[in-house]
Amino acid sequence: MLEVQHLTKRFGTMTAVADESFTVRPGEIMGLIGQNGAGKTTTFRMILNFLRPDSGSVSWQGHPLTAADYNQLGYLPEERGLYPKMRVADQIQYFAELRGMSGKAVRAALPEWLDRFQVKGKPSDQVKSLSKGNQQKVQLIAALIHQPRLVILDEPFTGLDPVNASVLEAGIKRLRDDGAAIIYSSHNMSNVEALSDHLIMLKDGAVVLAGTVPEIRHSFGRTKLFLESALTEAQVQEFAGVQSVQRDGARLVVTLSDPAAGEAIFAAATAKGYIPEFSQQPPTLDEIFRLKVEAGHA
Amino acid sequence: MHKFWIVTKQVYKKNLKSGSWLFLVVSPLFFAAIILGVGLLMNHSAKAAKLAVVNAPAAVVRVLDQSSDAHASAYTPAKAKSALQAERLDGVLTVTNTNPLTARLVTRVGGQSIDQAALQGALNQLNTQTQAGQLKLSATQLQQLLSPAKLTTRAVAIKDGKQVAKASSTDAVNRGIAFGITILMMIFMLVYGSILAQEIATEKGSRIMEMLLSAVSATTQFFGKLCGILLLLVTQLGIYAVVGAIAWPLLHRQAMVRQLLAGLDFSALLSVNGAQILLFFLVGTLSYAVLAALTGSLVANQEQVQQAVMPISILGMLGYFGALMAQAGDSPILRVASYIPFLSPSVMPVRVTMGYAPSWQGWLALGVSVAFLGLFTWFTVRVYRANVLIYKEGGFGKALRATLAMLKVQR
Structure with a gap:
């Protein structure tokens, strides 16, 4: 050891x-x-x-x-x-x-x-x-x-x-x-x-x-949301706890300041039934790395 | 196998197979063989000159045949002329008068050369005998008449206003030995120093060193390399010894070699002085090898390898010129130089051999060199270890300063 x-x-x-x-x-x-x-x-x-x-x-x-x-x-x-x-x-x-x-x-x-x-x-x-x-x-x-x-x-x-x-x-x-x-x-x-x-x-x-x-990633909370639904960028931006929204082809990449916001977005997105993608994840290691590197330079 | 020997074996084997080392070993042998070959060829073609002696008594012909190196035999004038024309003779000596002895020598251009001095000597001897006979001198009287005046020579060295006795016969020999040893030392120190500097600089420049130092301690590696290089040196000397032993029966018969050996007094080498020279050689070679390791470990990349060899060349040349100067005469500069490490191994032995410095000064300088070598090796091992982590571009000065700074933060 x-x-x-x-x-x-x-x-x-x-x-x-x-x-x-x-x-x-x-x-x-x-x-x-x-x-x-x-x-x-x-x-x-x-x-x-x-x-x-x-x-x-x-x-x-x-x-x-x-x-x-x-x-x-x-x-x-x-x-x-x-x-x-x-x-x-x-x-x-x-x-x-x-x-x-x-x-x-x-x-x-x-x-x-x-x-x-x-x-x-x-x-x-x-x-x-x-x-x-x-x-x-x-x-x-x-x-x-x-x-x-x-x-x-x-x-x-x-x-x-x-x-x-x-x-x-x-x-x-x-x-x-x-x-x-x-x-x-x-x-x-x-x-x-x-x-x-x-x-x-x-x-x-x-x-x-x-x-x-997994420990490190989850310590940052599930702040990353990948969403493919009928909701538009503007609609998603309206939710409390949403920091930013970006379009990536058919899907939206949402950054949350509060992971709890995911629940409300999920409810709204699935109100009319089936959606192809709803994935709420902790940030990737790469993102955490950048986050940490940039933290000192702000 | 202990790691020390693994490093030694690696350095030894790698260089043994390298072209440059083989060239280093073979080239002197090659040149020696050429010189020997030319000598052999000349000896072979040089036959005794054939000399016809005309109009001389048989006794005179016999004396001439024995005392000159030409092969002399009696001829009639006509026979001599035709034999010369047929190029069967190299010269014709015609005796024109027997009292006093007068003769005329005709030599053929392109024939074997006839040693005229020897011929003149033989004729002088014959003439003296004839004259002595006429003067009715006894053999003893003749001997007294001919006994040469005695001249003995003695060279003296003046030291601190006092005369120091010195045997003159060994002077030239000493000079030769001192000169030969200086050159040998210089070659070995430079060549093996460069091999080691290059070896280490390549490892440093190609970043192998860091990997090696995680497997074997810097000290073990350092001394392993040094040992490998010294083994190479021993191998080279060994090869020469073996080749010399094999070639000896042939060499022994060569007039050239015999003359050379007769002129040298090897007893000087077997004396205390010889032991001192050997020790200086050893300490000198080691000092240069350690210096090579130091400069080699300072490089940052492969391109700087030549730079690593330069300090060794400069010091080597200084020592060499010091030794040359010491052969010409003593001076205060040389007296100081003979105590300075790196210079003393080439300067001091010459001064001792030439009689400018007493033996005890030689031992003192040797002591200084050994003490310096110890300290210098200790320092170099530390630097060697610290240098692994330093890759400073832009010259040795910077690298050395960075190294000294690193020494402070290192274990």
Whole structure:
């Protein structure tokens, strides 16, 4: 179990991370979201012991993470890089050996991993001959082939097309099912929503959101209403608790300031019987993200 | 396998297979082989010159045959002329008078060369014997007459107004050895320093470093790399030793090599002085390797890799010129330079070998170098670790300042 407690880190006058706490249990995936410069990478670097926190602590299985725990760790840095002239197999083998895996075990496991991540290229190919996306997958394999217990992935989806992103998603879920504690950062909220058991949002180093995806969304109330009925925009706008109405083709997208307004709108819309759509939802993660980011800039 | 050895093995294997290292190893061998080949070819084609001796007693011909390197035999004037025309002879020596001995030498252009100095010497000797016989000198008297005047030479070094004794015979040898070692050290320090700087700069520039440091501690990685590079150096020297041992039976017979070896006094290398030179070589190479690691870890991208090598080249050149100057004479600048780390490994051994500095000063400078190497390595390991997180564009100065700031906030 990874426990991060009250982490704070300042660089000069700039506070990179302020009083950040969270826990990632084995078999759990935690998403870390936030704008560029919100403190995600700094958080990872403190977990990895690259940076010393000004206050607070990080513990892994109940003790501070040290070099002795490196073999249980899988890390994909935000900045990608491999030895361009090295062969794919040699490269992965080197990283895996550094994590305590034997060369023989690496060579035995490699074909299955290359297949699982659908890497286009042979193990004997030089890394630089591979496309960027495939290089990224090779690096992922290098970070994961030793079956780490704690996985840290900094922006793993960046640069992957939707198909490869799904391949990666499946790979991460499989690691979780094998009992690894996984923490990753992302800008892509649809990935985060689909993948995370729980998530943390950082803004200027401070935790502004924490919890499971449904918890976070529902904490904002069902303020989003998708409606396809005989009611016009002007009619809907008349209801108390309606903030704004927008037309999106045949449907209206209504933003409510009071979720209770949904009931009256439903009654009015269904007064004459059947309507194709009435869906009252909490805001999406993407909307919440924007909301939170904009909150400070108002 | 311990992670240290995994890093060492990786650095070693990667460079072993690289074209540039192979070139580094093979090119000196290649040039040595060419020089040796040319030497062999020349030796093979150079046969003893054939010299016809006309109008001389058999005893004279025998002496000429033995004391000059030409193959001399008696000929009649007519036979000599026809043999020369048929290019079977390289020269004809016609004795025109036996008392005093006078002779005329005709050499054929394009024939094997005849050593005229040796021929003149042999003729002088014959003439002296003839004259001695006429003067009725005994063998002892002749020997007394011919005994040369004795001249012994001794070079002295003046140090602090006092004369310091120095054996002159080892002077040239010392100079040669000091010069050879300076060049060797310079080449090894520059080449292996660059390999290491490039190795680390590539890892830093391509952002592999961060991934590596999450698997193995900076210290382990740093020393693993250093060890891998030193193993490469040992391998190169080992290859030369093996090639030398295999080629020895062939080399041994070469006149050129024999002359070269005869001129060198290797006892100087096996003395305390030799041990000091070896230690300086080791400390020097290590210092440059550590410096290379430091500058290599300062780069922000692949394009700056050349920049990382530059400080090593500049210091290496300074040391090299210092060593060259030290061979010409001593000066206050050199006295100071021989205690400055990075310069001392190339300057001090030359000064000690040349007799400008006593042995204890050499040990003192070595001590300073070792102490500096220890501190410098400690500092570099810390910087190396801090640098992973810094990608400052725009020069080394900025990068170094950012690094020092990072050191304060790091573990």
